[in-house]
Amino acid sequence: MRQAAPVKTLKIDGRDLSGRQEETILDVARQNGIFIPRLCEMDGLSDVGACRLCLVEIKGQNKLLPACVTVVEEGMEVTTDSERLQGYRRMILELLFTERNHVCSVCVSNGHCEMQMLAQRLGITHVHFPYRYPKEEVDASHDRFVIDHNRCILCTRCVRVCDEIEGAHTWDIMGRGIDAKVITDLNEPWGSSETCTSCGKCIHVCPTGALFEKGRSVAEMLKRRQFLPYLTMMREENE
Amino acid sequence: MSKKRLATVWLDGCSGCHMSFLDMDERLLTVAGMADLVYSPLVDAKEFPENVDVALVEGAVSSEEDLHKIKLVRERTKTLVSLGDCAVTANVPGMRNPFGTKAVYDRAYRENVTFDPGIPDQVVPALLPNSRPVHEFVKVDVFVPGCPPSAETIYYVVTELLEGRQPEVTTKTRFGS
């Protein structure tokens, strides 16, 4: 027997909206064309609440909450775009730019990069924190793909898509804090990975130019995202 | 009203921003009608003059000469503009930073040199440890990212500033564009 899904009504940025009880603030915002920035969240993957860009204000709550994992509640009043939130988002994104060597002008994803677009959208014209300039590696040992750690933002989309959708779990994270990095298998060259199926899903969920196909030059790496919601939908229907 | 004084400065960059500046084509005439170009790699002035209203700075600060120059420019300029990604983010010049200056010198003056390899100790300015954005050394008033910013963007920024308005660039340009 199918039960009617209880529906909650809430306000987002002053608009009266409704959502099913298991939906998140981000789900409802997205359905209604309200933009909330994010870099780790991706439709079709589990949510980790790690990038902190989707933090929103909820009336009566001291804490800022990540829209991607906060489920709607009756009577909730959400603000997604206050000046304070914009300031935090800009700082978080700036920190990300300082962390590794994000050189847009020579990047395969120039013009198609989520981080670059977000910076523009948030009005970032420069980064006021000093850059780190770490020495990062590029692993081009795979036949078809490359990982350039200079451009990785540790969103873990590759880790999740590989584990949750492809079922290979080739990707994971090693190290901690500022030294954390994504690895293939037990930090072996990607090309010698025995678990990688070369499906390429990680390439296409990567928000930046960190993961790309060989042979792509500056600005040539277009990412195709449609497969993910489609795969998820088909799987759910077959269940 | 006397004409405004405009300058352009070339630090560590590829000159692409200056090329984009020239790409303003006939609009250069409009700019010339609003301001005198008192200093630029495009004109013959040896010393950066006093009382500059707007200075467009291309390039990162990479050498001792760049550092000396940008401090002088700052002193003598009302509105300093970081023009293009090298000035704003250090961009391509900054890609040497993870390797250190020794590796850079060796690559440039030893490894690929067949005749009398050796690191120059005169004429060529010494490199700073890192190539860094302009605003890490002096106060910058306006940031115009882009690699290079389009002629359209530069025209907009220059004319707005010369007319005493604050340009809003985020809809026109971005890192890498």
Next chain:
Amino acid sequence: MTPEELDQIAETEREAQSHFTQRVNVCVAAGCLSCQSQAVKDGLDQEVDRRGTKDQCQVKGVGCMGLCSEGPLVSTSAGVLYKKVEAADSAAILDSLDGTPVSRLVCPTDVPFFQRQKKIVLENSGVIDPDRVEDYIAANGYTALIKALTEMTSREVIDHITKSGLRGRGGAGYPTGLKWSTVSKSVGTQKYVICNADEGDPGAFMDRSVLESDPHRVLEGMLIAAYAVGASEGYIYVRAEYPLAIKRLKNAIRQAERVGLLGANICGTRFSFRVDLRLGAGAFVCGEETALIASVEGKRGTPRPRPPYPAMEGLFGQPTLINNVETFANIAPIIRNGGEWYAQIGTEKSKGTKVFALAGRVENTGLVEVPMGVSLREMVFDIGGGIPEGRKFKAVQTGGPSGGCLPSDCLDMPVDYESLARAGSIMGSGGMIVMDESSCMVDVAKYFMDFCMTESCGKCIPCRVGTYQMHRILTAIGNMTATAQDMKMLEELCDLLKHTSLCGLGQSAPNPVVSTLRSFAEEYRAHVEEHKCPAGVCGAQPVGETA
């Protein structure tokens, strides 16, 4: 195990102990062991053997006696405490049992360090042999469990905990009764009880000491909790850096299983409970409950956003109760004596006692248990014995890397959850580091930021990159190269990390900076503007490539 059997064990043990007319207790917790207390115990054993007085004189290894700075400590049935004992002193100590004390070794106990303490959590520490369940049982051990199982409903147990006013001793001070009640009402096919023994604050060793001195007390607390919330499986997450605590816990679990206090149908009731150890691999963040749960599950130990809280969805997605070692150690006495008894101790909102690891620039360093609400001044100058070498007090740091530095005008403040929070610090797990005028507060802030940066898991951006940037600025201040912009950036980052980090580690990482900026702004100013370190700690170091 029935109540009668428990009584029987207690009787037998007390009977056996009553044969001894003389007793010598040697501390064999990590502090004293590290200054050779095992050799002292062996020496005493040999001497007793040699004298052939084995039947009258008992030499016992016991847990922590508190005054770690004076170890190895030995206490005797004559009521004398000896300090800095060596194996060669064995004969003299044995000789003194019926006569005059060995004056050169006597450690006076009529001083505030001992007199001001009130021992509940540590009541057995330094008294019983942590390796023998019989000794614990003889000291009323496991009677609270039996009482709960045979005389109380789980609801009544929770009521007592709620009435006691006990709050989580891990740091945040969440009401324990409320947490238990939430877990007990949560629905799941299986519930879990986890003991958080991942004590990781620099300078903190309360939990280690409790586990080394009285492991059964923690097990008993967990058992009562499991009964109260309806859990049948438990884990103790203890850091691998505590090998002695692990050894004693393993031994305690084995003994409790042997006598039927752990396992199926405990005390003839329907209640069953099993406990397993999980060793942490030294990540500070695994003390955060969601990271700890991930680690127990065998995953990478990183926190996740809450809600859902572990009480609803914890280990393996099931309702899970997580409490800290000291919290569990408080449970048995509360059940034995009633919630009202406990609520009489302490302040209005912070009940009971708190164990502190007193360290830094004080005469008496070690482990103390005091009623909530004693003043910082009493802690530092009475119990701690004041600042050595006639130096001036500067600050006391509480709460580890998540806490803050309290200056001298906070000295008369009572030590309780609310007062510490109001003053810009936290209770934390109980680390208390005293600093005198020779400490530079910028250097202290840098030390803690270095800790937070190194221990950040790297999951969320504000903590991962923010702690790096804050550490960079603090290093620059220490090197006298920081600018006014750096100071502005530092304050921005404090605000950013506090409000946007994913877990408590990141959210509280700015605390040492915020609290020193507030109370010692002058020191920061001196570094930045005058390029001077008033305490003479920071020196102008050569500026590296990235500085």
